[in-house]
Amino acid sequence: VSLEEEAQVIPKTPESHPELKLDPEAEKTISKSIKDLSSSFNALLKNLKNELKEVDIADVVEYLEENGLDYLPFDDLKTAKDFRDFINKVNEHYDFLDCSLLQLIAEEFATDALSEKFEEHSNVAAEFRESHTVDDLKYNLTEIFNPYLDDFEKGPIARIDLNNAWNGVQLSRLRTLIGCFFPDIKIKRALTKHVLIKCRSVHITYYMTESADQIQQIIACARERVDFMKHIGLYHLAINGEVILNEAEKKDFKFESALQEAAKVGDSEAVEVLLEIGRGTDVLGDISKALFHASSNNHYRVVKLFLNEGANPNVRDTDGESAMHAASRKGHHKIVELLLKEKADPNTCSNNGITTLMLASFNNCYQVIKLLLKEKVNPNIQTKNGTTALMLASQSGHTESAELLLKAGADPDIKEEEGWTALMIACQSDHTKVAQLLLENKADPNICSNDGRTALMSASFNNCHQVVELLLKEKVDPNIQ
Structure with a gap:
C-alpha cells in the first residue's frame, strides 16, 4: 500500500464531530509559556556554546560514556571539530521541552550559574509536559512541532491515529505511546524533532530515521500486536506506507474500560x-x-x-x-x-x-x-442461610478438602437454617467417602433437621445403598421419626 493509497483508507473524522473549545485566556497563557520556554532554551544553548567553545571534546565524550548514555553516536562525536560541531551532531537528542543531555553537560563543564539556569529551565519544561494535555495544546501543536521537520518530509513516516480519549492525556505520555512501537524515541530522540501532532482525534505523524532493516523489523513486530494497539486506544497505524491497523474510530473509547478488558485477557x-x-x-x-x-x-x-x-x-x-x-x-x-x-x-x-x-x-x-x-481463617463461619465451608465440600463430595477443614477445626455438627448438617448433606448426595470421614471425626448421625429428617432418612430416600450400610454400621437409630 502506497502512502497515497493509505490516505484513502484512513477513516475520516465525521463533519459532525464537535469542535473542542479552549478558554481564550488559557490559550494565551499556554502560547506564552511555549514562547518563554523556547526563548529561554535558545539563550541557554547560545551561552553553553560560548562557555564551552574551548572545551576538550574528548573529555565531554568520556564523561557522557561514563554516565551510560549508550544511545549517543560516540564514534561520530569524537570526530567533532569543536563544541559547536558537537552540538550539531547531537541535535536530535534535545529540544526546548527536554534538554536533559545539555543539562548534564552543563553540570560538569559550564559555570555554576549556567548549570543552575539549565536546571531551572528543565524543571519548568517538565512541569509544562506533565500539566498540559493534548487538548490543552491543540491550538499550539503546530507551533511546537512544525519548525523542526523540514529535513524529514521526504523520508519514511508512520501514522498513528488515536481515539478521542487521548486528547485528555498529558503531552509527556505521548512519548510512552510512540515508544511502544519505536523504542528509540523513549531514550534518545527529542520528541519535537521527530513528531507532528494534530488534534481532534489525535493524529501523530512520526518521521522515521531508522534504517530500512529496522523499519521492516518494526513492521513485523507491529503486525503481531494488533490486540495490544486496540487495548491502548489506537484505531489506525501505518508504517512506511504499510497499513497495520485500520478501523473506525471508537467515539466511546475510555481508558478505564480498556484497562479492564486488557486485565481480563x-x-x-x-x-x-x-x-x-x-x-x-x-x-x-x-x-x-x-x-x-x-x-x-x-x-x-x-x-x-x-x-x-x-x-x-x-x-x-x-x-x-x-x-x-x-x-x-x-x-x-x-x-x-x-x-x-x-x-x-x-x-x-x-x-x-x-x-x-x-x-x-x-x-x-x-x-x-x-x-x-x-492464615488462620475461621472454618466455621456461616453464610446468611447458615452454610459452612465443610457443608459445601460435603455437598460436592470433595474428601480432600473436607479433611483439611476438619483438621483445622471445622465442626461437623453445625446446622444451616433448615437444620441440616454436613453429614446429612453428604449422605443425601451419596458421597460415601465424605460421610465416612465425617463419622470418623465424631459427626453425630442421629441429628434431625427442622422437619425431623435424619442422615439415614435422606440416604434411604435417595437409594444411596453404600451410605445406608455405612450409617447402620455406626449404629444409628433407624426408628427415629
Whole structure:
C-alpha cells in the first residue's frame, strides 16, 4: 500500500464531530509559556556554546560514556571539530521541552550559574509536559512541532491515529505511546524533532530515521500486536506506507474500560502502558476493579502490576466479592498467595456471607484451602442461610478438602437454617467417602433437621445403598421419626 493509497483508507473524522473549545485566556497563557520556554532554551544553548567553545571534546565524550548514555553516536562525536560541531551532531537528542543531555553537560563543564539556569529551565519544561494535555495544546501543536521537520518530509513516516480519549492525556505520555512501537524515541530522540501532532482525534505523524532493516523489523513486530494497539486506544497505524491497523474510530473509547478488558485477557503490555498513561490522573478510575478481572483469570503478571501500582486487594464489587473471592473460586493459588502478601483479607465475606474458604471448598481448590487455613481463617463461619465451608465440600463430595477443614477445626455438627448438617448433606448426595470421614471425626448421625429428617432418612430416600450400610454400621437409630 502506497502512502497515497493509505490516505484513502484512513477513516475520516465525521463533519459532525464537535469542535473542542479552549478558554481564550488559557490559550494565551499556554502560547506564552511555549514562547518563554523556547526563548529561554535558545539563550541557554547560545551561552553553553560560548562557555564551552574551548572545551576538550574528548573529555565531554568520556564523561557522557561514563554516565551510560549508550544511545549517543560516540564514534561520530569524537570526530567533532569543536563544541559547536558537537552540538550539531547531537541535535536530535534535545529540544526546548527536554534538554536533559545539555543539562548534564552543563553540570560538569559550564559555570555554576549556567548549570543552575539549565536546571531551572528543565524543571519548568517538565512541569509544562506533565500539566498540559493534548487538548490543552491543540491550538499550539503546530507551533511546537512544525519548525523542526523540514529535513524529514521526504523520508519514511508512520501514522498513528488515536481515539478521542487521548486528547485528555498529558503531552509527556505521548512519548510512552510512540515508544511502544519505536523504542528509540523513549531514550534518545527529542520528541519535537521527530513528531507532528494534530488534534481532534489525535493524529501523530512520526518521521522515521531508522534504517530500512529496522523499519521492516518494526513492521513485523507491529503486525503481531494488533490486540495490544486496540487495548491502548489506537484505531489506525501505518508504517512506511504499510497499513497495520485500520478501523473506525471508537467515539466511546475510555481508558478505564480498556484497562479492564486488557486485565481480563492478560495483556500485560497494554496494562503497563495504560497504567503509565493514567498515573496521577483519574482516567483509569479505580484500578482495583481491573485487579478483580486479572485475579479471576489467573494473570499473575498483571495482578502484580496492579498491586505495585497501589491497587487495593480488598475492594469489593456490587456482590461484595473481592479479588480474593475471584481467585479462590477458580483455584488460582499463586494469585491468592500474591494477594495475601499484599494484605488481602482472607476472611472477607460477600453480601451473602460467602467467604473465600467456602468458594475454594466447594470447588475443591486444595492449594487455596491450605493457604487460607495457614492464615488462620475461621472454618466455621456461616453464610446468611447458615452454610459452612465443610457443608459445601460435603455437598460436592470433595474428601480432600473436607479433611483439611476438619483438621483445622471445622465442626461437623453445625446446622444451616433448615437444620441440616454436613453429614446429612453428604449422605443425601451419596458421597460415601465424605460421610465416612465425617463419622470418623465424631459427626453425630442421629441429628434431625427442622422437619425431623435424619442422615439415614435422606440416604434411604435417595437409594444411596453404600451410605445406608455405612450409617447402620455406626449404629444409628433407624426408628427415629
